[in-house]
Amino acid sequence: MSVHSEPRAVASAQAISAKIIISGGFGVGKTTFVGAISEIEPLTTEAAMTSVSEGVDDTSGLESKTTTTVAFDFGRITLDESLVLYLFGTPGQERFAFLWDDLIEGAIGAVVLVDTRRIEQCYASLDFFEEAQIPFVIGVNHFAGSERFEPEEVRDALGVPDRIPMVNCDARDRESVKQVVIALLDTVIVAVG
Amino acid sequence: MTEWGPRLPDPRMIAGQAPQIRRTVAAPPTPTTVPIPRDTGDEPERDSIVRPFIVTGGRTGPIDDRLRVETLVAAAPAALSAPLNFERSRIVRICQRPASVAEVAAYLGVPIGVAKVLIADLEIEQLVTIHDHAEPHSFLTRSVLERIRDGVRAL
Numbered sequence: 001m002s003v004h005s006e007p008r009a010v011a012s013a014q015a016i017s018a019k020i021i022i023s024g025g026f027g028v029g030k031t032t033f034v035g036a037i038s039e040i041e042p043l044t045t046e047a048a049m050t051s052v053s054e055g056v057d058d059t060s061g062l063e064s065k066t067t068t069t070v071a072f073d074f075g076r077i078t079l080d081e082s083l084v085l086y087l088f089g090t091p092g093q094e095r096f097a098f099l100w101d102d103l104i105e106g107a108i109g110a111v112v113l114v115d116t117r118r119i120e121q122c123y124a125s126l127d128f129f130e131e132a133q134i135p136f137v138i139g140v141n142h143f144a145g146s147e148r149f150e151p152e153e154v155r156d157a158l159g160v161p162d163r164i165p166m167v168n169c170d171a172r173d174r175e176s177v178k179q180v181v182i183a184l185l186d187t188v189i190v191a192v193g
Numbered sequence: 194m195t196e197w198g199p200r201l202p203d204p205r206m207i208a209g210q211a212p213q214i215r216r217t218v219a220a221p222p223t224p225t226t227v228p229i230p231r232d233t234g235d236e237p238e239r240d241s242i243v244r245p246f247i248v249t250g251g252r253t254g255p256i257d258d259r260l261r262v263e264t265l266v267a268a269a270p271a272a273l274s275a276p277l278n279f280e281r282s283r284i285v286r287i288c289q290r291p292a293s294v295a296e297v298a299a300y301l302g303v304p305i306g307v308a309k310v311l312i313a314d315l316e317i318e319q320l321v322t323i324h325d326h327a328e329p330h331s332f333l334t335r336s337v338l339e340r341i342r343d344g345v346r347a348l
Contacts (some may be wrong), residue, residue, distance in 0.1 A: 011290065012243050015291050016332065019262070037345075045305060046298075048307075077348065079345070083344065084293075102262060169337035192335045
């Protein structure tokens with residue numbers, strides 16, 4: 001049974017859309033985060049990445065392809081009748097996310113979720129967004145039973161500069177998730193000037 | 194070989210890694226043997242990857258590069274009465290309210306690339322409209338960003 005209610009507003013024929021990316025290591029809570037704020041149950045879609053085998057005898061006219069499909073989850077928030085915000089989670093296998101620039105292209109920015117029990121799993125995301133100069137914030141997702149760290153301790157451990165917001169986050173809690181998204185938007189608004 | 198061309202194998206009989214038959218037609222063909230639709234309403238499907246390539250005639254990239262995963266697509270009510278094959282009529286139904294490329298792909302159970310090809314074709318035929326966004330970042334003005342932030346605050 002879905003706990004998601006009907007959208008408050010329905011996007012009109014002139015609506016535009018925007019997206020933010022929810023990233024982080026496997027099992028860190030990306031889909032939970034998306035689901036906490038999405039007006040629909042998170043959907044799953046996939047991207048096919050195809051590589052053509054070399055050295056294949058193609059006298060028959062057939063091509064042999066190896067197709068890897070990478071799945072990712074996403075959610076939607078209809079903010080008003082002319083504006084829809086999507087949240088796209090990066091694929092579970094983190095290494096595939098960065099082969100697929102289509103997902104990231106044109107995003108407002110990203111949230112990188114960190115699990116303090118497996119802190120190194122977010123490094124790939126941090127490196128990617130810093131390299132690509134995509135605005136991001138870090139959400140420190142607390143799992144029950146894990147030691148609670150101050151954001152500054154996590155900042156030191158990750159070696160993240162002060163200009164990148166780091167906020168505590170409970171990916172299951174709608175209000176907490178909202179605050180993380182707002183922190184990202186504030187960051188981008190300040191940068192736009 | 195049938196009188197209409199090569200007989201397409203029933204996708205249910207194909208193991209996932211069968212070689213794809215590549216076609217060179219520009220327009221989307223109407224499949225002569227239509228894969229039996231496993232239509233369970235609008236739930237996402239978990240079909241084999243083979244079927245979508247039959248649907249798009251082997252094409253994996255759209256003609257239209259305005260389509261991002263979040264790009265909204267809308268179909269006119271009039272499009273509901275156009276004679277369309279299974280996947281295309283589903284897209285037209287899904288897009289009676291603006292829906293993103295990603296949502297179309299999820300509801301059809303096809304990869305993003307396939308959804309983009311189908312949507313681009315439908316737009317050429319004027320059955321759907323693609324909601325343009327401006328150059329990559331120029332539409333993300335301060336005022337749009339503030340609208341988004343205020344909208345999220347109000348949730």
